[in-house]
Amino acid sequence: FIQMLRSAKKRDVLQLLRRAPEEMLPFVVEAAVAAQSVASLAALSDFLDFGKEPKSLLEKFLYAAAFSPRPSAELLRLVLDKLDGKRLAPEVWETGVIAVGSLVGKLCQQKLCGLQQEVERGVETILTGLRGAEEEPEVVVYLLALGNAGLPETIPTLLDYAEEGPTAVVTAAISALRRFPARNISSKVKRAMRRIFHGKRKSYEKTCRLAAAEMLLDNEPSPMDVLNILLATNELETETATFLLLKVQNSLR
Numbered sequence: 001f002i003q004m005l006r007s008a009k010k011r012d013v014l015q016l017l018r019r020a021p022e023e024m025l026p027f028v029v030e031a032a033v034a035a036q037s038v039a040s041l042a043a044l045s046d047f048l049d050f051g052k053e054p055k056s057l058l059e060k061f062l063y064a065a066a067f068s069p070r071p072s073a074e075l076l077r078l079v080l081d082k083l084d085g086k087r088l089a090p091e092v093w094e095t096g097v098i099a100v101g102s103l104v105g106k107l108c109q110q111k112l113c114g115l116q117q118e119v120e121r122g123v124e125t126i127l128t129g130l131r132g133a134e135e136e137p138e139v140v141v142y143l144l145a146l147g148n149a150g151l152p153e154t155i156p157t158l159l160d161y162a163e164e165g166p167t168a169v170v171t172a173a174i175s176a177l178r179r180f181p182a183r184n185i186s187s188k189v190k191r192a193m194r195r196i197f198h199g200k201r202k203s204y205e206k207t208c209r210l211a212a213a214e215m216l217l218d219n220e221p222s223p224m225d226v227l228n229i230l231l232a233t234n235e236l237e238t239e240t241a242t243f244l245l246l247k248v249q250n251s252l253r
Helices: 002-006 010-019 025-035 038-047 055-066 073-083 090-109 117-132 136-149 152-164 167-177 187-198 206-217 223-235 238-252
Strands: none
Touching (some): 002 025, 010 038, 025 038, 025 055, 055 073, 073 117, 117 136, 117 152, 136 152, 152 187, 167 187, 167 206, 187 223, 206 238
């Protein structure tokens, strides 16, 4: 079916989308995304009205885009265009922002960073949204999108939120940082994780401290890091201390 869509003209794909039975429509949308031909994406652009379509169908489209193994710049442009300047249901907006991060990350893995305007636009969309976000849940969504994008130049931004934000924001920022490969986890990142775990700047919730400790233990920990984490388990709750001890034992094995 996808092969057929790849060779179809825009008007044929559009007619198929408009005539598909309601229960089949999500499948056709997903297949059109997978086809990623100029015609299928143009047909999706004409067909999908983010102001009218049911949330379930829009989320299906965004999930299909986010999980596309080798997305095109045109697919990212389509997602950005559909999100741009529209009043969306919270679930659709959230899925859309995270999908943009995923698409940016996969396009950069294809060595298209700096070569495609859509990638730059996607990164700017996330960063601008993050700077303007006032509500905590919004900040969390943008941080998760940055984690999906996995761009090393955004690590300083993630560190700022990791050290200064409220609990949910700190947890999301560290979660985003944990998605980077070990080569990107610099001494600066590790120093920030130590400050969070040991509460050097302020008192952090248990979940934040635990995430920071995991970050240190998962990225070539120094003997001193391991020793300090082990010593700190004396002050932690039994469950948290047990989890960290198991983590250390697994590292040793």
